[in-house]
Amino acid sequence: xxxxxxxxxxxxxxxxxxxxxxxxxxxxxxxxxxxxxxxxxxxxxxxxxxxxxxxxxxxxxxxxxxxxxxxxxxxxxxxxxxxxxxxxxxxxxxxxxxxxxxxxxxxxxxxxxxxxxxxxxxxxxxxxxxxxxxxxxxxxxxxxxxxxxxxxxxxxxxxxxxxxxxxxxxxxxxxxxxxxxxxxxxxxxxxxxxxxxxxxxxxxxxxxxxxxxxxxxxxxxxxxxxxxxxxxxxxxxxxxxx
Amino acid sequence: xxxxxxxxxxxxxxxxxxxxxxxxxxxxxxxxxxxxxxxxxxxxxxxxxxxxxxxxxxxxxxxxxxxxxxxxxxxxxxxxxxxxxxxxxxxxxxxxxxxxxxxxxxxxxxxxxxxxxxxxxxxxxxxxxxxxxxxxxxxxxxxxxxxxxxxxxxxxxxxxxxxxxxxxxxxxxxxxxxxxxxxxxxxxxxxxxxxxxxxxxxxxxxxxxxxxxxxxxxxxxxxxxxxxxxxxxxxxxxxxxx
Numbered sequence: 001x002x003x004x005x006x007x008x009x010x011x012x013x014x015x016x017x018x019x020x021x022x023x024x025x026x027x028x029x030x031x032x033x034x035x036x037x038x039x040x041x042x043x044x045x046x047x048x049x050x051x052x053x054x055x056x057x058x059x060x061x062x063x064x065x066x067x068x069x070x071x072x073x074x075x076x077x078x079x080x081x082x083x084x085x086x087x088x089x090x091x092x093x094x095x096x097x098x099x100x101x102x103x104x105x106x107x108x109x110x111x112x113x114x115x116x117x118x119x120x121x122x123x124x125x126x127x128x129x130x131x132x133x134x135x136x137x138x139x140x141x142x143x144x145x146x147x148x149x150x151x152x153x154x155x156x157x158x159x160x161x162x163x164x165x166x167x168x169x170x171x172x173x174x175x176x177x178x179x180x181x182x183x184x185x186x187x188x189x190x191x192x193x194x195x196x197x198x199x200x201x202x203x204x205x206x207x208x209x210x211x212x213x214x215x216x217x218x219x220x221x222x223x224x225x226x227x228x229x230x231x232x233x234x235x236x237x238x239x240x241x242x
Numbered sequence: 243x244x245x246x247x248x249x250x251x252x253x254x255x256x257x258x259x260x261x262x263x264x265x266x267x268x269x270x271x272x273x274x275x276x277x278x279x280x281x282x283x284x285x286x287x288x289x290x291x292x293x294x295x296x297x298x299x300x301x302x303x304x305x306x307x308x309x310x311x312x313x314x315x316x317x318x319x320x321x322x323x324x325x326x327x328x329x330x331x332x333x334x335x336x337x338x339x340x341x342x343x344x345x346x347x348x349x350x351x352x353x354x355x356x357x358x359x360x361x362x363x364x365x366x367x368x369x370x371x372x373x374x375x376x377x378x379x380x381x382x383x384x385x386x387x388x389x390x391x392x393x394x395x396x397x398x399x400x401x402x403x404x405x406x407x408x409x410x411x412x413x414x415x416x417x418x419x420x421x422x423x424x425x426x427x428x429x430x431x432x433x434x435x436x437x438x439x440x441x442x443x444x445x446x447x448x449x450x451x452x453x454x455x456x457x458x459x460x461x462x463x464x465x466x467x468x469x470x471x472x473x474x475x476x477x478x479x480x481x482x483x484x
Contacts, residue, residue, distance in 0.1 A: 014377050014378060023367075024270055024272035024273070024366060024367070025270065025366075025367035026270070028266055028267065028268070030266035031266070100373065100377050101377065102376075102377045102378075102380075102383045103373065103376055103377050103383035104383060104384060105383070108379075108380050108381065108382065108383050108484070109380070109484065110380075111377075111378060111379070111380035111458075112379075112380025112381070112442075112458060112484045113380070114380070115380050115457065115458040115459065120456075121378045121380075121456050122378075122454070122456075123374045123377045123378045123449070123456075124266060124267075125265075125266070125267035125367075125368065125369040125370075125374065125450070126367065127367040128367075128370070128373055131342065131345065131370055131373060132365045132367065134344075134345055135256050135342050135343065135344045135345050135353075135365045136256060136344075136353060136363045136364075136365045137350075137353070137354075138344075138350050138351070138352075138353035138354025138355070138356070138357050138363075139350065139354070140350065141344045141345035141346060141347070141350050142346060142390045143387075143388065143389055143390055144387070144388050145385075145386070145387040145388075145415070146385065146386050146387075147385055148384045148385055173387070200354075207365070208367070212364070214362075214363050214364075214365075215357065216353075216354060216357040217357065242350070242351065242354045
């Protein structure tokens with residue numbers, strides 16, 4: 001971990017959390033040190049963040065650590081509070097709900113404010129469900145795009161899937177998106193209906209968990225044995241070419 | 243870690259390595275177990291992979307572990323050797339040179355072959371330089387594209403930079419690319435010359451290392467104090483909007 005003690009302001013630490021209780025990845029000692037050196041923890045939900053800390057370190061919190069929630073509706077409140085602490089020389093940690101903060105997750109506005117105020121930012125390595133999925137997919141990992149969640153509107157979803165398929169045919173880059181568990185079947189069925197037979201689909205479910213499932217097949221082969229999403233588990237979908 | 247012992251074939255493990263000797267992320271016990279249970283290690287260079295194992299576990303190798311190099315020129319050789327071992331029930335590990343295998347790195351063809359033969363694939367969490375950069379950039383992490391290395395040809399590079407800038411203006415998604423250390427200055431200067439003033443640029447150098455440097459500014463602000471790349475260090479560049 002870089003020593004930022006020469007700076008007059010504090011350091012903004014970006015701290016991931018495990019994707020599941022069965023995760024092989026756990027908080028390292030340097031992450032514990034960063035949390036212990038912080039006077040403020042910025043998170044999505046105080047209740048679950050306290051639970052994460054309790055689970056990983058077997059203690060409710062650390063001395064002096066106050067919790068601040070990122071509030072979607074008053075977006076700048078927590079930013080001002082955290083910036084004031086950082087400028088006064090205190091360290092602040094951003095903790096995700098699961099995986100890495102700021103990527104497919106809130107937090108990036110505070111990070112940009114830190115850059116604007118010349119406050120050092122230090123990230124810690126942790127799990128990212130779509131990176132684990134991409135690495136395990138066997139699809140092109142040299143060039144890809146991440147789209148978060150596609151539209152819930154069926155017409156817009158159809159046109160998005162058609163345009164992703166065209167993009168793959170044009171430049172071969174992998175196209176990554178996620179879905180909320182209860183809509184996995186609908187998305188999967190739409191993909192089989194709209195994407196060309198020779199495009200490949202990776203489905204990665206409950207990565208790092210007990211029921212981890214990672215499968216890549218061509219759309220043609222998926223059609224022979226379509227997937228039935230019995231359990232409502234978080235999933236990543238990747239369309240691409242080898 | 244998922245127990246794949248019920249499968250008649252072995253499991254293909256995907257194993258990252260630290261980005262630098264100062265990395266806070268190190269191999270976890272489950273990664274050590276996966277390596278110990280493997281009969282074959284697929285890597286880019288045997289010499290550096292032996293050094294990684296020596297460094298992390300203070301032993302030259304593990305019993306029964308044979309090393310196989312991914313050979314770019316005879317791409318299918320190592321795939322056939324690894325597949326044969328996997329089909330006979332042995333576990334095989336793919337080890338990267340630095341960061342995660344198969345993403346901006348070779349290995350994905352073996353993974354696709356594993357899927358085609360119904361061989362289970364299991365990824366381990368590890369560092370990714372461009373994910374650490376994106377997380378620390380303060381730029382849009384909900385939608386982004388990764389392009390690997392841009393063209394070395396100046397005309398093609400110019401047109402790529404103009405088209406990425408257009409893409410950001412159109413849909414706000416972050417555009418990530420890398421450069422080899424000795425060409426960082428040339429790429430940086432080209433960006434300042436071609437990208438619009440209100441677009442933001444993140445430069446992340448030697449992530450996880452002693453000289454880690456992470457800065458995000460608008461092109462307008464970079465022009466006031468341009469960066470001088472004195473040391474030849476690996477860098478990630480991200481163009482985007484907050």
